Amino acid sequence: MAEQLKKPNNHTQRPSRILVVDDDTMMRNLMYHLLKRYYLVDSVNNAKAAMEILQETEYDLLLLDVMMPGMNGLQLLSYLRAQPEYADLPVIIVTAMGGNDDIVRGLKLGANDYIIKPADTEVVLARVRTQITLKRALDENKQVMRELETVSELRTRLFRIAAHDLKNPLHNISLATNVLHSIAAEVDGVDSVLNNVQESVKTMDSILSAFLDVMAIQTGKLDFKMDELAMDVVVEQVTSQNRIAAYNKNIKLNVHDIHGIFVADFDRMVQIVGNLVSNAIKYSPFNSSIDIWTEEVNGFIRLCVRDQGPGVKEEERGKLFQEFSRTSNQPTGNEHSSGLGLWIIKQLVHHFGGAVGADFPPEGGSIFWVSVPVSEPQQIAQSAC
Structure with missing residues (x-):
């Protein structure tokens, strides 16, 4: 059995090193001579010396005698398992x-095996190996x-830099189209071309923003x-931002x-x-309406958008808030959809202790909602610190 054990290949990996901790000189010598052919072996005769040499x-392995004067083996084991290193x-x-009691106690304390x-x-060699x-x-x-992790971190940093660098020229293009609008207002067809450019810029900016959010979420670096906050202030800001898009489809908010x-x-x-x-x-048809309201449900403020x-097919509802998920529905005005928006807001709202979801009334349409905890006085005081 002993002859079948192979020495480590020193060209590919360092030899394993074993520490024998035993107050019995004969036992230390026995273990040393048994293992030295296959491993690097050191030995000490007490727990304190073991702690120092460690x-x-x-x-790579500790052979630890249970019965020793002073700090015994189980006490040393307990100490070691409390240290992260x-x-x-x-x-x-x-x-x-x-010594069955010692074996049971040792295993409970985190010993990997016993002799x-x-x-x-042969048993020693097999268990050590x-x-x-x-x-x-x-x-x-x-x-x-x-x-x-190193490769992933490097990839994330490169992607984030690339995305930020792309957003700057997009902003410049947007400013340039605004200037051109004022210069070429009376030239036939130019307004239409510039509008298309601006829409493309908005789409690219939306994609890059979503990409940066995904990177921040995946790396845990959201700020x-x-x-x-007051929900009515949030809603006022949102409706102001979306008024033109609704107007273009004759949708009433x-x-x-x-x-x-x-x-x-x-902002989030x-x-x-x-x-x-x-x-x-x-996803609403032209000439329709969207209703926005709030309700309080079990200590949560729920904002609903109907x-x-x-609506959404029943078999597709389970993937609504998954990353890169898309349903068979198509935007009614050929708008862009990345498949990331709902997944991103689900991650964001979880940081606020809230949730998102969707309901589908039998009469048609969809109700998407977000809920956040009603703030308590203590919570408000802490947030201000």
Whole structure:
């Protein structure tokens, strides 16, 4: 059995290192001579010495005697498992025949395996090899994860830089078309061309904004400025932003009783409600109406946006708030849809302790809603800090 064990290939990986902790000199020598052919082996005779050498040297396995004077093996094990840097260090406890209680306690404290003295050499080699193999696999997985995280972070940074760099020329194009509008107002056909350019710029800007939001969400780098907000102020801002789009399709925005005070980020909340309203305009037929109102439900302010569109097929409703999801419905005015808007606002509203959803009345149309907790006095005070 011992002859079948292979030494590590030093050209591809470092040799594994084992620390033997045992107050019995004969046991330390036995383990050293048994393992030295296959591994690098160090040994100490007490827990304090083990703690000192562990701070200086990285080990792949600890062979730990339970019964030692001073701090015993189980106490050392308990200490190590409480330290993050030793959480994944494999530990095999070594105990005398009949030490079942010690074995149970050791396993509960986080020991990976155990050996009973007098130790059978084949058992020792087999159990050591198993733990070394598992440790090496774990280390390799961690290294792969670190490399993937590095690549992912680099990719995200490059994408974010590219997106920001694209937004600047788009802004310049938009300003230029505004100037050209005033210069060429009397030239036939120019207004139509410039309008198309402006719509293309708006579409690109919307795509880039959504892309940047996705990057921020996936990397956990969303920034929020939390404040006490009034829902009617948010809705007023949103309807103002969407008035022209509604006018172009002769859609009437009916704003009913809007009330509620809550804590959130104003710009993000405008983005959330704005997405619901712009989607309603996008998928509503010409010459229709959209209703916007609020209601209080179990301590939450729910803002509802109802359209007179075709609704959503039952089999497609489950994917409404998924990333890049699209239904079979098409915008009625050939507007652009990225399939990201609803997914983004779902992630955003979760940061405010809220939720989003949709209902589909039997008489037709859709009701998309967002709910946020009604702010409590204590919550308002904390948000102001």
